[in-house]
Amino acid sequence: MTISPDFSAASTAVATVLAAYLLLGEPWAGRRMYGSLARRRDTEPRALVRYFGLVLTLWWAFAALAVAVLLLSPGTDAADFGLAMPDRPGYVVTGILLAGAVAVASGRNFHDLAKRDKNVPGLASIEAMLPRTAEERRLAIAVAVTDGIGAELVYRGLLIAFGVGVLGLDLYVAAAFSVLVYAVAGFYQGRQGVLAFALFGAMFTGLYLATGSLLLPVAVHVILSVRDLTLPAPEKLRAAPEAAV
Structure with missing residues (x-):
């Protein structure tokens, strides 16, 4: 795979601001947003709906x-x-x-573990985002699809092109840079989140470099995100909205 992006002055300015925000601002903003959701999740019935709405808005803004x-x-x-x-x-x-x-096999296993109150890998780090109602589940799927499209376009498509065309990096060095930026986006899930984002970021980047297209990484990202965001919430979470309703 080879790319030769030629950024204009205007596009360089826009890309630089976005890249700087993704590296320096997004990790802290994401952690603050998720922390606020976790604190309000059990007391405000529509907290997750508002959170998902904001996430969708931000992703489409980044993609735009x-x-x-x-x-x-x-x-x-x-x-x-x-x-x-x-x-x-x-x-x-x-x-x-x-x-x-x-995704189907692991999803069934995760659902079975959750229903038997067993530990599900990574569940605790996204517990507040797990849907409890039909509306939340629909929004969770929309967020998963948007996340798969937006993250690949921004972190893989844009950042790698930015690294090559603006920073003058080798393609594979630019790819490593994009993995680093994507990894810190997992800061809202703590240290384990950063490691998980680094691992999956490397996988998505490898799929992109191997095929020369975002199609496969987008598809795989969407599949995995849908699996994760449709996991059943723990009993203590599922009981809260019923009382609120």
């Missing part, structure tokens, strides 16, 4: 900025942002099917 950077750069092709058909379509289909099978 990424598209603006592309449009402001006449010398940059959409393929430089991963917006192209994959080099190996067969690998993409196989990867999507494999990810779907893993």
Whole structure:
């Protein structure tokens, strides 16, 4: 895979501001937002609905900025942002099917563990985001899909192109930079969240570099996010909204 993005002055300014925010501001903003949700989750019935609404707004704003950077750069092709058909379509289909099978199998296992009050890996770090009502579940799926699309466009498509076209980095160094920025976004889940985001960020980046397209990483990201955000909430969480209603 090779890219040769040519950023204009305007697109460089927009991309620099966004990259700086993602690296320095987003980890703290995300931690503050999630902390506020966790404190209000049991006392405000619509706390999660408002939280999901804000997350959706932010993701589409970030995605719009990424598209603006592309449009402001006449010398940059959409393929430089991963917006192209994959080099190996067969690998993409196989990867999507494999990810779907893993998500279904692991999702069933996680649901079974949760129903038996057993420990579910990573559940505690996203407990406040787990839906309790049908409305929250619909929003959770919308957030999962938006997260998969937005995160790949911004963290993989934009940041790697930014690293190559603006910072003058080698493609693989720019990819490592994007993984670093994505990893710190998991700060709201604590140290383990940073490590988990680094691991999955490396996986998504590898899929992008291997196929030359965001299609496979987006699909895998969406599948895994839907699995995680539709896990059953612990009993202590599920009981609260029924009393509120």
